[in-house]
Amino acid sequence: MTEFNFNSFGFNFLIDFPKTVNPQSVDIAIATKSLLETFEFLRKNGLYEDRIMRKLKPFVEKKLYQKDCGAIGNQIVITPDGLIGPCQGFLYNKEYY
Structure with missing residues (x-):
């Protein structure tokens, strides 16, 4: 973790x-526990x-949770084979990787 100086993961x-x-594929209960x-x-x-x-965060701040997307400037997706892109939603065609 310190080698790349990350401050967050997703x-x-x-x-x-x-x-x-x-x-x-992994059983959802095992994935959730992990x-x-x-x-x-x-x-x-x-x-x-x-x-x-x-x-x-919305529970702590007592605010409505409107969306679940970190792609808007908040994430870099790295695939198991090393490709880098903005969103896992684009993995199907690799256009943005």
């Missing part, structure tokens, strides 16, 4: 497409985890 769950088999454990680890080390904090 994780996205892989979503299976209907009628397809994703060999990297995400919460990672969130606790990152917070203890002074790092911000975007996925959970975007959902917690």
Whole structure:
């Protein structure tokens, strides 16, 4: 973590497409447990985890939660094979990677 001097992380769950088999698919309960454990680890080390904090922040501030998108200048997506782009929503065609 210190090598790249990050101050925040964000994780996205892989979503299976209907009628397809994703060999990297993980049970949602296992993925959720792992995400919460990672969130606790990152917070203890002074790092911000975007996925959970975007959902917690409106509760703390008592405000309406209107959207769930970090792509508007808040994220860089790195794929398992090393491609870099602005949003996981564009992964299907790699135009922005």
